[in-house]
Amino acid sequence: xxxxxxxxxxxxxxxxxxxxxxxxxxxxxxxxxxxxxxxxxxxxxxxxxxxxxxxxxxxxxxxxxxxxxxxxxxxxxxxxxxxxxxxxxxxxxxxxxxxxxxxxxxxxxxxxxxxxxxxxxxxxxxxxxxxxxxxxxxxxxxxxxxxxxxxxxxxxxxxxxxxxx
Numbered sequence: 479x480x481x482x483x484x485x486x487x488x489x490x491x492x493x494x495x496x497x498x499x500x501x502x503x504x505x506x507x508x509x510x511x512x513x514x515x516x517x518x519x520x521x522x523x524x525x526x527x528x529x530x531x532x533x534x535x536x537x538x539x540x541x542x543x544x545x546x547x548x549x550x551x552x553x554x555x556x557x558x559x560x561x562x563x564x565x566x567x568x569x570x571x572x573x574x575x576x577x578x579x580x581x582x583x584x585x586x587x588x589x590x591x592x593x594x595x596x597x598x599x600x601x602x603x604x605x606x607x608x609x610x611x612x613x614x615x616x617x618x619x620x621x622x623x624x625x626x627x628x629x630x631x632x633x634x635x636x637x638x639x640x641x642x643x
Contacts, residue, residue: 515543531562549600556584614641
């Protein structure tokens, strides 16, 4: 995997899709806070070295709001990728107020007919758990999650506080 190309592809996906209001999402962008992190230089994109469980055990967010660990999707199937991320969340990240969210092309994420995945790489997005929960509460209060499928939300809020409660 070419990490330089992966960074370009991921930044293009963020600027062209993740940050842009989408008509099927009630004109909300898929992630209302992504632009701020990117423009403030608080997004770090790194090549995963071994696997998410090994790589994320000792992650340090430093000044970053989001750290993306990128893997060749062909090198790890989606079920194994998600299991490793769940395991590292439980054992290491959540107790340290962090969480990793999985994005794998083999596990399509659909909201209102919109595919949310990046689509090429397996990516573990690491963020502060308390900050992510606070952001989610802000947008939930404005109706952001109102038409999202319940099974998707249950998976999204695993290891988190459901902001709709």
